[in-house]
Amino acid sequence: MATKISPLAPAAFPDLPVIGGVRFASAAAGVRYKGRTDVMLAVLENATVAGTFTRSATRSAPVRDCQSKMAQDEGGPAAFVINSGNSNAFTGRVGEEAVAGICAAAAQALGLPEGRVFTSSTGVIGEPLPWERIAEALPSLRDALDAGGIEAAARAIMTTDTFPKGASAEVRLPGGTVRIAGIAKGSGMIAPDMATMLVYVFTDARIGRAELQDMVSAVTDRTFNRITVDSDTSTSDTLLMAATGASGVDVGGEPAFAAALERVFLDLALQVVRDGEGATKLVEVRVTGAASEADAHRVGMAIANSPLVKTAIAGEDANWGRIVMAVGKSGAEADRDRLAIRFGDITVARDGFRAPDYSEEAASAYMKRQELVIGVDLGIGDGAATVWTCDLTHGYIDINADYRS
Template identity: 55%
Template sequence: MTENVSPLAPEHIAELPALEGVRIATAAAGIKYADRTDLMLMVFDRPATVAGVFTQSLCASAPVDFCRANLAGGAARALVVNSGNANAFTGKKGSEAARITAETAAAAVGCKLEEVFLASTGVIGEPMDAGAFADTLTALAKSADDAGWTDAARAIMTTDTYPKVTTRTAVIGGVEVRINGIAKGAGMIAPDMATMLSFVVTDADISGDALQSLLSEGVDSTFNAITVDSDTSTSDTLMLFATGAAAERGAPRISDANDPIIADFRSVLFDLLKDLAHQIVRDGEGARKMVEITVRGAASDAAAKTIALSIANSPLVKTAVAGEDANWGRIVMAVGKAGQQAHRDRLRIWFGDIRVAVDGERDPDYSEDAAAAVMKREKIDIAVDVGVSDGVATVWTCDLTKDYVAINGDYRS
């Protein structure tokens, strides 16, 4: 964790309210960091329904494998997250560490092993001694309360410079329900189902199948539309839990994700996911600028997204943004290499509201000064029309600075 807070961080860290049915505790277990929290336990008083999306990396971590196996059971009583060690590429020792952690949590909470979920973040390839923090985990189960959301977000940080938290209220059947969310992520961020660690909890009463459908749909235009450095983590985990406590206030049970009664909940949930995803981009390692890239006129929405990510992941584009250089030629390059249909002689490019290229060449009214002024902004909008059809997509990224190299050059030290 760096001491210098990102200049793109929110002015104020949101205070998340208590959410019925879930309690949280954190501790400094000394897993890697000294004098900071690095272990979080979330306890569900009654079995919560659960949904999740995970990394598509072929080198997935032991906790990811454990969660995938337990997700089929459809119920959660405990979530354990540690920072400082990813428990990834650790072989049989990694699987054993995950099992020990889960058994400790299950015994402490009083639940089945299949009702425990795990996530780890930090250094890859380092064996993790789960037994070293077993007593700490047992103590956390006794001290958990309903006020620890921000502490939980801090406990799961690695190179993050601020805790990522957000909260929303939605209405289902005339009854207000709460959604709280936390996330971590600053580097090794690229969309592939999920691109960080994030945990969202609602007190709505929603079945596991409906919850999974909502999460799978919501992730596409949020967490799967961000990139910091094009690298997909071995540990990416996004989980959504529903405690069902709002049923006691009259909220109806939801078993169909397409039920019109949850239209407001769906919209609010997706907005919350986008908020957390944007916070990750704003905390990109060494970032000084956030970039929104919208591609229109593509053969399909999927093609538009591929082109947009080609632009967003280009080191040349990202360094130009860092240097406040309105080098639109690098946008042309990134469009051309994306492998999707693009009409060169219809291509149009905007930086902010300044059109810099049109009909396959520099705009005749192009002003270097006007374009340069856009590049000095903290948030930069880049728009591209590739002139093929009506496909559209938006992704978000950040600039690439010298600080990114410095942070990652000595990450293990």
């Protein structure tokens, strides 16, 4: 695949701070791809681990394994072993054996309990994972561990991604400064509820497991669960977060830490949308005035997932009638005569009718931008939600009609 880098990509991979207590390594294990890295290892000296996962009924063996380990996690040294090229999904009992094989090899190479090894796999569904290749790479991965290896790790987990994704934050608290650094992969199948996305976030903050999990779940709901590329949902979505405590700073009950975490999650989530397969425009859909937040989310996702809305955006067509259509089909409470629609600052429709001062010319000029904001006010209540999507272009068809991802 000689895929061009998304036109919406950031200029460069960001400088991520070193997180005390975490080291990374990457390798080319030959899972499926040739001539590139496809396995990353992150080793945590001592950490609290939390996570969120796909809700798919056909979720993969590694997801199920992480979920069961997460439920009984008690802290201590840990490792994340992630591969690209093969998702180990719909591989039956053979898939469970592959996960067990990788965990056993990592536990042995690193001197950890198997229960503290968390794995993810991303790539083709339904083919047996050649897990021995990953197991055999583990001793040399251990020997190559490096606190500065996070960018290479971000590259090793890419599949159809056109750029590696990273984000970070520093939070100054009375007790000292804590750092957050995260990496992600994902470019298609990004909705609802996370979808083909792998996300690994590390912090040197000190925080209890239950509080970390609550924070991660809440922040995921407002970030990764509010983005969509094509409405499809992966069998492998995984977000793992590790807090090493190496800074010695306790962040329990600190809203500034939760806010910084949300910025990091949202930055990574928007990078995933920016790398949406074939995307040429980043679209923010702001829904207000809904009967409830759930209704606002529903309307936002109906708009963000509508092929007719997404193709109109690709064609730079200010086709607001398709927004009306999507509101109507969403299932949310709506009243035609109270609906207002804006493209950026341009009021297109209001009180159930085209705005009297609507200028097709101004709206068309706005649609030529690379980043768009669509505002929808339902005029009914106080429910609000913002979701993000991209346009639907020939590039999406190119990538997905010909590539066995």
